[in-house]
Amino acid sequence: MAFIPIMLNLTGKKCLVIGGGKVAARKLKYFVNKADVTVIAKNISKEIKNTKGVMYIEKEYSPGDLEGFDVVIITTNDKKLNEKIHHEAKKKKILTNNATSKIFCEFIMPAIIEYKGYTISISTNGENPKKVKQLKEKIKKFLEGLDV
Numbered sequence: 001m002a003f004i005p006i007m008l009n010l011t012g013k014k015c016l017v018i019g020g021g022k023v024a025a026r027k028l029k030y031f032v033n034k035a036d037v038t039v040i041a042k043n044i045s046k047e048i049k050n051t052k053g054v055m056y057i058e059k060e061y062s063p064g065d066l067e068g069f070d071v072v073i074i075t076t077n078d079k080k081l082n083e084k085i086h087h088e089a090k091k092k093k094i095l096t097n098n099a100t101s102k103i104f105c106e107f108i109m110p111a112i113i114e115y116k117g118y119t120i121s122i123s124t125n126g127e128n129p130k131k132v133k134q135l136k137e138k139i140k141k142f143l144e145g146l147d148v
């Protein structure tokens with residue numbers, strides 16, 4: 001794997017989140033009010049259902065669901081299914097992010113800090129998300145004392 005950080009223009013993009021649990025709830029926040037967001041999952045959490053600007057369909061995933069989407073965020077708790085969705089999306093040239101595999105996805109999500117008009121993103125190139133979270137908290141504290 002070889003990653004570089006880029007900024008994705010979400011204006012006018014159609015984004016599908018598959019899976020409706022805790023990870024889906026966190027990841028869809030990056031996309032909501034920027035892209036057009038739809039969630040598909042067998043069970044969708046109250047938090048997601050109550051998120052303004054999100055369309056949702058409570059059902060099991062089926063391959064036709066990907067039609068018309070530009071970006072797919074794959075967050076079910078079934079690793080094999082997530083891989084399968086990635087392969088189907090790749091054939092259709094749809095960008096994928098996969099919460100259960102740094103290999104079977106087209107992009108990974110960094111941790112993000114929004115600070116005075118800057119966007120700071122932190123990544124370990126997929127190696128250690130827990131450490132990313134820890135560094136994010138340290139950088140946030142550091143920024144509090146900074147006069148930019």
Ligand SMILES: C[C@@]1(CC(=O)O)c2cc3[nH]c(cc4nc(cc5[nH]c(cc(n2)[C@H]1CCC(=O)O)[C@@](C)(CC(=O)O)[C@@H]5CCC(=O)O)C(CC(=O)O)=C4CCC(=O)O)c(CCC(=O)O)c3CC(=O)O
Nearest residue numbers: 099100101102108109110111123124125126127129132133
């Ligand atoms: C490759 C990547 C793909 C992607 O998801 O984009 C990925 C993959 C995986 N994460 C896993 C676990 C956890 N990830 C987190 C948290 C975050 N993970 C994020 C990104 C990424 N995670 C991408 C790489 C980022 C990079 O380093 O460059 C963050 C930064 C952004 C975000 O997703 O929001 C967000 C912090 C955001 C913030 O705090 O702001 C936590 C902690 C928690 O949830 O609290 C845990 C539990 C850890 C524990 O407890 O041990 C597993 C094992 C899953 C399993 O066991 O099945 C995989 C699968 C694998 O490694 O292959």
Ligand SMILES: NC(=O)C1=CN([C@@H]2O[C@H](COP(=O)(O)OP(=O)(O)OC[C@H]3O[C@@H](n4cnc5c(N)ncnc54)[C@H](O)[C@@H]3O)[C@@H](O)[C@H]2O)C=CC1
Nearest residue numbers: 019020021022023024041042043060061075076077099100
């Ligand atoms: N990449 C990341 O940042 C992280 C990834 N994870 C991993 O991500 C996965 C999801 O975690 P959570 O959201 O906490 O799980 P969860 O159990 O809260 O949610 C799983 C969701 O997948 C849906 N689902 C399962 N099978 C489905 C199917 N066939 N069709 C449609 N929807 C289906 C369920 O209905 C549910 O909405 C887990 O495997 C977890 O280990 C966990 C923490 C962080």
